[in-house]
Amino acid sequence: MTVAPRVRLVLASALMLFVELALIRWTASNNLYLTHLTNFVLLASFLGIGLGFLRGTRGRDLFALAPVLLGALVAFVLAFPVRTGTTTGGRWQLVGSLGMGPLPRPVSLAVIFLLTVAALGFVAQEVARTFSTFPPLEAYRLDIGGSLLGIVTFAGLSFLRMPPLAWALVSAAVFVLLLGTRVRSWRWLPAAGIALTVVVLGLESFVGPYQWSPYYKIRTGSAAGGNVRVEVNNTPLQTSMSVEQARTNSPFYFFPYTYAGSRDDVLVIGAGTGNDVAVALSQGAKHVDAVEIDPALVQIGRDRHPDRPYDDPRVTLHVDDGRAFMERATRRYDLVLFALPDSATIVTGQSALRLENYLFTTQALDRARSLLDTGGTFAMYNYYEPWLLDRYANTIRTVYGTAPCVQLGPTQGQRQQAVLTLRDDASTGGCTTTWTPRVGELEPSVDDRPFPYLGSRTIPPFYLVMLGLVLLTSLVLVRWVGGPLRQMRPYTDLFFMGVAFLLLETKNVVQFALLFGTTWAVNAAVFTGVLLSVLAAIEVARRVTIRKPLWLYAGLLAALALAWVVPGDLLLDLSPVPRFAVGVTIAFLPIFLANLLFAVRFKDSASSTTAFGANLLGAMVGGALEYLALILGFNALLVVVALCYGLALLTGRRHLLPARA
Structure with a gap:
């Protein structure tokens, strides 16, 4: 069966985002090492997708191996879970399969990271191969359309409280449709990977007293x-x-x-x-x-x-x-x-914001x-x-x-x-056992920095070690898979745009969590809104010739300044309808302008897959910089965003010459 190129790109992009969301949700539910590191899998996904785009049409087509790697990842996580158990003295401890000790954290996280990178990288190569056959903006438009399809499908399954078997069947159907008759030799290999994923997740879904909510x-x-x-x-x-x-x-x-x-x-x-x-x-x-x-x-x-x-x-x-x-x-x-x-559990797409954090400010x-x-x-x-x-x-x-x-x-x-x-009048009602500090008068949490479980304004050492290893591994893999780093030099500005955009998206996730709740529905609506803003920016860039792109930077800086001076907790004083209107304007105006800036720059790129890969790798670095919020607070991320766009302006200024009619 032959799939039309446009349909193929939409389906492949949908599969890519769907698998990413499913892995973020599912791996953390089986491995407690990931409970407070949900963006660990997000970073691995961005790295894999970036590598897939850098590889693009070069070398052998490895898409058929994606279901194999996905099946291996699923089997590994279920074979070596990390859960809470108790000692003979009744104290809690981490245990693995059959009550034995879990794999050491570095080993467990390393295997999950590398398998996620490989699985998403091979899916992304399929996206990139089709992506390269279209003009850059048309390809980007179809990719975003597929991403919307992926997130809406996953949100729908969450709403219906479907178990992982449903996620596996959706992925399997798209794999089968895209692979078709392309695999002439070793056809059994991707079939075995698909079957392994479906069987393993099917057993998890229906063997034992399990059910799946939108969170757990x-x-x-x-x-x-x-x-x-x-x-x-x-x-x-x-x-x-x-x-x-x-x-x-x-x-x-x-x-x-x-x-x-x-x-x-x-x-x-x-x-x-x-x-x-x-x-x-x-x-x-x-x-x-x-x-x-x-x-x-x-x-x-x-x-x-x-x-x-x-x-x-x-x-x-x-x-x-x-x-x-x-x-x-x-x-x-x-x-x-x-x-x-x-x-x-943690809000999806956010490194350290648990569902209840905004209760304790x-x-x-x-x-x-x-x-x-x-x-x-x-x-x-x-x-x-x-x-x-x-x-x-x-x-x-x-x-x-x-x-x-x-x-x-x-x-x-x-x-x-x-x-x-x-x-309410600050009296104790007759209680005489009032609080006296035992450890110290720790700084209260506030809405801009809602991290009650963090003892001080610092990034925990383990996070720093983890992020350092992730970035070092990324550098090695980018050089190995993508070739010399100088091929991305013409797209340095797009790299910085990727860093900034991920941080901007993070700020929006937490902003809407504060304004409307940390529910899965709000979270899905934010990501959908981001993609719709991107799509709107693409349509404007396709239809309107922007002769002075430099003005977009000025508009973006003004929108970031507006978001800076109007913190989220200020909007809580508004009634729901104006709160929504003002919140959407403040949140999505900079996203629209940022993507319009990206689209104007991207449509003239000589190699759309390399340019897109550089942007995605920038997003991965942005995911690492997200941890700065633990020290500075979320509003300060807007300053980092502005600095990154400043670097994009400096490194890409030659592309800002007035366009000729």
């Missing part, structure tokens, strides 16, 4: 007393239990009510399977707003919680991000409760305080390491001006149960 790989199991134990991404999350069992086994659920006044109206953030909601009802709540971001956890609570709290008419359930719900809320509450909000706690009725109580509880308890207690003190009440429970390894409470 969820495993449920039976616990003592008919309770349900829930594990997400190979990590224990919670155990649903009746109120009576909680009173005996987990009394900390009741601590927030010890010094609370009225508890008629309760807001529970992080409702999970319903334990906290059931306790609130048992304590006399007349109305409970239960907020949980994951619909699958809610369904488990509906179906299997012993007390069926979500069936109670006093409960209103909201499947939503906790911070986003608070920003929209108009009701006042007697108790606002942050109930063990620990997501164990000074701005978020200030908003929670504003929702308290007169005499109302704020409470939060979890298992905390001493330094993290100090950070949260100091954050509460920063907002209220008073040290909170601290009620301590049993320890679990290095962590201790703790409940922090304070009244």
Whole structure:
């Protein structure tokens, strides 16, 4: 079967982005080394795609090996998982298959990195070969159209909560269609790779009590007393239990009510399977707003919680991000409760932003305080390491001006149960065990730098080592696969544009997470919006002759300055409709101008695949520089973006001569 070139490019581009998104999501669900390094696979993907474009039409066509490498990657990750286990003393530790020790972290990450680079590189070579047969802008246009198809398909499968088998079948169908009858010898090899991927992911999808939410790989199991134990991404999350069992086994659920006044109206953030909601009802709540971001956890609570709290008419359930719900809320509450909000996963496409990070900033706690009725109580509880308890207690003190009440429970390894409470008027409600620092008065998190789990303004040494090795490996592979680096010298400006664009995209992801929530739907909408902005820029570049491209740099700088002076938390004061309008304008105007600048430059490139490869490799470096936000905050990334576009201007100024009619 022959596939038309335009259709081939769209399908190959869709496959490339679909596989990238699936790998980012799936590998982190099976390997805890990747839980806080989701952009590790993103960096590997960008490197592989860049190498595929640099190789382009040169040398042997290796697309048929892509399903083989993908099958090997899937088999490796499932054969050598990294999950949480317990020692004989009850302490947590990382374990591998059959309770044995996991592979050493450097070995595990190195194999995943190299297999991801190879698999995406071979897919990208197929894209590049077809890409090179079209004029640069037409090829770019079709590539973006395919990327849109890939992200919409993956978002649709996430919405339907489809297991990895569905992802494998979609990829397999596109592989079969694109490979067709091209593979004359060794035809069994790609077929074996496709079959291995489908079989392995099929077994994972249907053997064992697993289900897939838009955020997690969820495993449920039976616990003592008919309770349900829930594990997400190979990590224990919670155990649903009746109120009576909680009173005996987990009394900390009741601590927030010890010094609370009225508890008629309760807001529970992080409702999970319903334990906290059931306790609130048992304590006399007349109305409970239960907020949980994951619909699958809610369904488990509906179906299997012993007390069926979500069936109670006093409960209103909201499947939503906790911070986003608070920003929209108009009701006042007697108790606002942050109930063990620990997501164990990171926002897709972002290196260090977990789903709950925006709940623990000074701005978020200030908003929670504003929702308290007169005499109302704020409470939060979890298992905390001493330094993290100090950070949260100091954050509460920063907002209220008073040290909170601290009620301590049993320890679990290095962590201790703790409940922090304070009244709306900054009183403790009679509690005398107020917080005193044990580690120190750690700097509170803020919306611009929402990293509560980072002890200080630094990039952890492991991240620095990892990024250094990734960049060194990238340099070696680019030289080996792509040939002399001087072939990319004419496209140095496109390289810097790639660095800047990835950072700009990162800033938009976190901006919209703050404005509208860290939900998968918001995340998918942002990436779709970015691609639509790119497509709009391409259409303008195809139809309009821009005689003075230098003015695009001036417009881009002005748009970046606007985004700089209007930080995201300022927009939270707006109502939803104007917040959306202003947020979209501020976020996507620089993206549109940046891509218009890229498109104007790209359409005259002598080698479209080399130029595109240089841009993609720049994006990979941008993914590494993203970690600067851990020190500087996200708004400061705009300065780095401006500097990178400045370097693009300096290195590409010869292309900015006025165009002739």
